[in-house]
Amino acid sequence: MSNLLLIVCLAGERVALPADEVEAVVEIEGITPVPRSADHVAGLTALRSRVLTVIDCAASLQAGAPATVTRDAVVVVADGHPYALLVDGVEDVVEAGGEARAVRTSLSGGWRRVTRGTVDAQGDLLLLIDPGALIAGPEAKAA
Amino acid sequence: MDDLINDFIAECREMIDTLGGEIVAWEAAPQDRERLDAIFRFVHTIKGNCGFFDLPRLKALSHAAEDALAAVRSGKRVADHQLVSAVLAIIDRISELVQALETGETLASEDDSPLIEALTAAKPEENGAQGQSAAAHGRTAVRTIRLPVDLLDRMMSGVSDLVLARNELARRLRESSAGVEVEAVFERVSATIAEMRDAITRTRMQRIDNLFSPLPRMVRDLAAETGKQVVLDIDGGDVELDREMIEMIRDPLTHIVRNAIDHGIERASEREAAGKPAAGRLAVCARQAGNQILIEICDDGRGIDGDALVRKAIASGVLAEKRSERLSTAQKTALIFEPGLSTAAEVTAISGRGVGMDVVRANIERIGGIVDVDSKPGEGVRLTLRVPMTLTIIPALTVSAGGANYAIPRSAIEEIVRARGESVRIEWVGGTGIATIRGRRVPLVSLADVLGSEQKEDVEQSLILLKPTGADVYALAVDAVHDHEELVVKPASPAVMAAGLYAGTTLADDGKPVLLLDPPGIAASAGVVLERDDRDRQEETADKAVQRGTPSLLFRTMQGAKSLLPLSAIERIEDVAADSIKLSGGRLHVAVGEAILPLEGCGATPPEHGLRILRLTDGSAQIAYGFAEVVDIVTPDAEVRPVSAPGEVRGVTLIDGEQVEIIDLHWLFAAHAADPSRSGEQPVCLLPHGDPWMDNILRPIVESAGYRVVRSGEPGAADADVAIVSDGAEAPASGIARILRLRSDIAPAGKKDDSIHRYDRAALLGALGASGRGKA
Numbered sequence: 019m020s021n022l023l024l025i026v027c028l029a030g031e032r033v034a035l036p037a038d039e040v041e042a043v044v045e046i047e048g049i050t051p052v053p054r055s056a057d058h059v060a061g062l063t064a065l066r067s068r069v070l071t072v073i074d075c076a077a078s079l080q081a082g083a084p085a086t087v088t089r090d091a092v093v094v095v096a097d098g099h100p101y102a103l104l105v106d107g108v109e110d111v112v113e114a115g116g117e118a119r120a121v122r123t124s125l126s127g128g129w130r131r132v133t134r135g136t137v138d139a140q141g142d143l144l145l146l147i148d149p150g151a152l153i154a155g156p157e158a159k160a161a
Numbered sequence: 162m163d164d165l166i167n168d169f170i171a172e173c174r175e176m177i178d179t180l181g182g183e184i185v186a187w188e189a190a191p192q193d194r195e196r197l198d199a200i201f202r203f204v205h206t207i208k209g210n211c212g213f214f215d216l217p218r219l220k221a222l223s224h225a226a227e228d229a230l231a232a233v234r235s236g237k238r239v240a241d242h243q244l245v246s247a248v249l250a251i252i253d254r255i256s257e258l259v260q261a262l263e264t265g266e267t268l269a270s271e272d273d274s275p276l277i278e279a280l281t282a283a284k285p286e287e288n289g290a291q292g293q294s295a296a297a298h299g300r301t302a303v304r305t306i307r308l309p310v311d312l313l314d315r316m317m318s319g320v321s322d323l324v325l326a327r328n329e330l331a332r333r334l335r336e337s338s339a340g341v342e343v344e345a346v347f348e349r350v351s352a353t354i355a356e357m358r359d360a361i362t363r364t365r366m367q368r369i370d371n372l373f374s375p376l377p378r379m380v381r382d383l384a385a386e387t388g389k390q391v392v393l394d395i396d397g398g399d400v401e402l403d404r405e406m407i408e409m410i411r412d413p414l415t416h417i418v419r420n421a422i423d424h425g426i427e428r429a430s431e432r433e434a435a436g437k438p439a440a441g442r443l444a445v446c447a448r449q450a451g452n453q454i455l456i457e458i459c460d461d462g463r464g465i466d467g468d469a470l471v472r473k474a475i476a477s478g479v480l481a482e483k484r485s486e487r488l489s490t491a492q493k494t495a496l497i498f499e500p501g502l503s504t505a506a507e508v509t510a511i512s513g514r515g516v517g518m519d520v521v522r523a524n525i526e527r528i529g530g531i532v533d534v535d536s537k538p539g540e541g542v543r544l545t546l547r548v549p550m551t552l553t554i555i556p557a558l559t560v561s562a563g564g565a566n567y568a569i570p571r572s573a574i575e576e577i578v579r580a581r582g583e584s585v586r587i588e589w590v591g592g593t594g595i596a597t598i599r600g601r602r603v604p605l606v607s608l609a610d611v612l613g614s615e616q617k618e619d620v621e622q623s624l625i626l627l628k629p630t631g632a633d634v635y636a637l638a639v640d641a642v643h644d645h646e647e648l649v650v651k652p653a654s655p656a657v658m659a660a661g662l663y664a665g666t667t668l669a670d671d672g673k674p675v676l677l678l679d680p681p682g683i684a685a686s687a688g689v690v691l692e693r694d695d696r697d698r699q700e701e702t703a704d705k706a707v708q709r710g711t712p713s714l715l716f717r718t719m720q721g722a723k724s725l726l727p728l729s730a731i732e733r734i735e736d737v738a739a740d741s742i743k744l745s746g747g748r749l750h751v752a753v754g755e756a757i758l759p760l761e762g763c764g765a766t767p768p769e770h771g772l773r774i775l776r777l778t779d780g781s782a783q784i785a786y787g788f789a790e791v792v793d794i795v796t797p798d799a800e801v802r803p804v805s806a807p808g809e810v811r812g813v814t815l816i817d818g819e820q821v822e823i824i825d826l827h828w829l830f831a832a833h834a835a836d837p838s839r840s841g842e843q844p845v846c847l848l849p850h851g852d853p854w855m856d857n858i859l860r861p862i863v864e865s866a867g868y869r870v871v872r873s874g875e876p877g878a879a880d881a882d883v884a885i886v887s888d889g890a891e892a893p894a895s896g897i898a899r900i901l902r903l904r905s906d907i908a909p910a911g912k913k914d915d916s917i918h919r920y921d922r923a924a925l926l927g928a929l930g931a932s933g934r935g936k937a
Contacts (some may be wrong), residue, residue, distance in 0.1 A: 048673065050673055050674045050675070050676070052657050052663070052676060053563070053565075053612035053613050053660070054611075054612060054660040054662055055657055055660040056660075058656075059656045059657065062666060062674035063674060064672050064674050066318065066322055068318065069651060069653075069666040069668060069674045071653070071656055071657055097655070099652070099653075099654035100654075101654065153656060155656070
């Protein structure tokens with residue numbers, strides 16, 4: 019398993035995503051809304067004739083921050099379905115300095131749910147985010 | 162048969178390839194139940210197929226291996242090293258035999274019996290010394306190409322990308338106003354892409370016939386082998402399914418049919434004793450129901466013995482004894498899907514080792530389907546495979562509401578009406594809408610409300626009458642109805658499905674994602690109180706021509722006239738290509754699917770372009786009627802003024818102040834009742850020799866009226882039902898029931914002149930019709 023991390027900006031924080039779970043980084047061109055779906059489901063978008071479900075990560079984190087107008091998205095595949103996770107920005111791919119460690123401090127609400135641990139990314143300590151948890155969204159609404 | 166053998170070889174090779182790893186793993190851990198099951202399924206499948214192909218050597222080998230493995234599965238034998246080696250040796254030999262079968266070589270004539278003996282040391286009853294292998298046919302095997310569905314998927318997505326790029330290019334071209342030549346080239350590229358897309362879409366679809374066609378032979382062979390009488394009934398072969406789905410259903414279906422004949426249907430004597438007809442009945446049918454394709458396999462055999470299953474399940478440790486007491490009948494029956502269980506008292510070469518049903522369920526569930534079993538002891542078993550339509554291509558209607566586009570599966574749509582049409586009344590009672598459409602009251606659901614989007618006030622809405630599976634009819638109000646499209650539906654992600662309103666996603670022609678609505682989900686979400694459909698459903702047949710108040714289709718004919726046909730006579734509307742229309746026997750015919758239908762409404766010359774047809778039915782016969790466009794669905798209530806001459810038009814009525822022709826269905830069907838292709842008893846018309854006008858101009862008319870044309874001297878000429886002669890010509894010999902004289906002058910020569918003007922088509926057909934019917 020490669021230990022590459024994709025560093026993205028999410029709800030104002032720099033966080034890491036496991037790069038081997040990320041299929042691509044894309045710019046989204048227009049979203050078809052899905053009425054009556056959970057709040058963190060921003061809609062659908064087409065990418066090379068595939069339909070991706072667009073996830074508003076800020077809403078999924080219940081970060082409270084108003085969703086910034088963003089077009090950058092990280093494409094991941096979960097349970098055979100492709101998703102586009104809207105992020106504030108994509109920085110870089112770096113090699114992780116060692117394994118992820120459990121988080122010792124208490125994280126605020128949404129973050130706790132989506133965090134796998136902390137990783138060392140070239141000297142910075144970042145949260146390692148679980149894309150699946152971002153897709154699932156806040157339990158209450160996903161149910 | 163060659164095809165089937167090749168399929169079998171390819172399948173075996175695939176299985177052997179994938180099994181390689183399993184065998185090695187099993188050797189390392191002989192207790193591993195999963196590996197054991199996988200290998201067992203392999204030899205079971207080989208055994209089953211060999212029985213079908215008459216490959217005694219393979220059959221003996223696989224049967225022996227299966228016996229040994231079954232013993233291991235039931236715990237009667239331990240998978241020791243010796244057994245594993247013996248099984249491996251057999252699988253190697255099977256692989257060699259398959260190889261030999263494929264290349265057509267004769268395998269160095271080795272005796273299989275040592276292998277089998279090594280395996281069945283404790284069971285000497287196995288007689289595997291079948292000398293000659295069926296491989297020794299000495300013909301070279303024809304190789305077929307097996308394409309991975311992946312590749313088709315890639316082609317499909319590649320073409321979809323092409324479409325998107327083309328659309329983009331089209332936009333750019335419009336902006337830059339390139340020259341005419343560039344546009345002409347672009348048009349060509351565009352047309353080619355559309356054609357490719359169509360072709361590739363089709364490569365993925367197969368009629369379910371492909372799945373059903375081997376069944377008759379299989380049933381016949383199985384019945385002969387088991388000494389039973391079985392009547393097979395197949396229905397719904399023209400349902401289309403994704404190729405991948407077909408492949409996934411093939412094995413389960415085979416297993417189910419085998420089981421039904423081997424275990425379900427009893428021997429003739431037993432059946433007669435139970436008061437059933439001697440021949441068992443096996444019915445296999447497919448149909449599309451809403452979002453699913455249903456395949457039902459019913460037999461009228463002895464049913465599944467639930468208690469026997471429970472005993473077996475307890476014996477083999479699948480089921481705890483305590484739990485078994487609480488099982489319902491249905492739960493007991495469902496035990497048939499547990500691996501390693503079978504109610505068969507004896508193991509036969511066909512089935513009965515409890516393998517199969519677990520495989521059936523695994524395969525169906527892998528494609529997101531469901532298997533239901535319904536068994537009535539003594540009456541039979543009904544197995545229903547429900548396969549999702551996702552992945553399949555479905556005809557859909559695109560609509561918009563609240564500013565976004567959605568697709569609705571056509572199968573759920575009954576009718577589309579304008580919300581402000583005269584026959585529609587909308588009332589709001591306590592916040593719920595009720596639409597009264599031609600006196601029929603149905604709940605009204607606004608799509609925009611259901612979706613929680615803003616309702617546009619100023620648009621004229623359309624109502625779509627939906628009839629979802631298992632629910633009542635309701636009307637869905639949408640802002641606009643756009644287009645009819647064939648959509649490749651893909652499963653939506655769980656996050657989207659959670660809304661409960663959607664059945665899947667698809668891409669529209671402009672490359673934007675479109676949600677496919679789920680009609681039952683919308684009804685449930687809107688909480689419509691489904692009322693009784695309080696319109697008395699009239700049994701309307703085509704015999705009844707349009708009467709006042711009969712819902713009718715208002716359409717424009719190829720000639721541009723507005724015409725009416727009763728809705729009840731219209732089976733469906735289809736687009737047909739120009740090359741499927743042929744002039745034969747003086748009459749146009751159109752090939753639709755596998756049927757060739759007489760084509761009306763287009764005169765007698767094949768149209769240059771494809772056209773839309775109405776498929777009309779009188780309950781048995783079908784006629785295609787070409788038309789230009791649908792105008793509306795109306796309920797005429799003005800007076801009908803009949804036209805005097807019998808013909809295609811029965812009368813004229815007023816709709817919105819405009820004269821509209823009413824098509825005479827009776828006349829249409831009567832003209833085709835004596836279709837030469839169907840009826841041997843058509844009336845005969847005698848035409849004189851060597852008259853080019855008669856030959857070229859008159860003959861098609863006579864034939865279109867259902868006559869067979871003969872010349873004097875030909876068989877049948879002497880007792881023709883009617884003869885046509887030019888005025889003044891010699892009348893043919895007697896024995897002819899009626900003679901029609903045609904004159905060149907418009908006006909009759911005198912009062913006694915009963916001749917018909919040669920271009921008075923109506924009178925001519927009238928006279929011909931009278932003669933023809935006179936005979937009938």
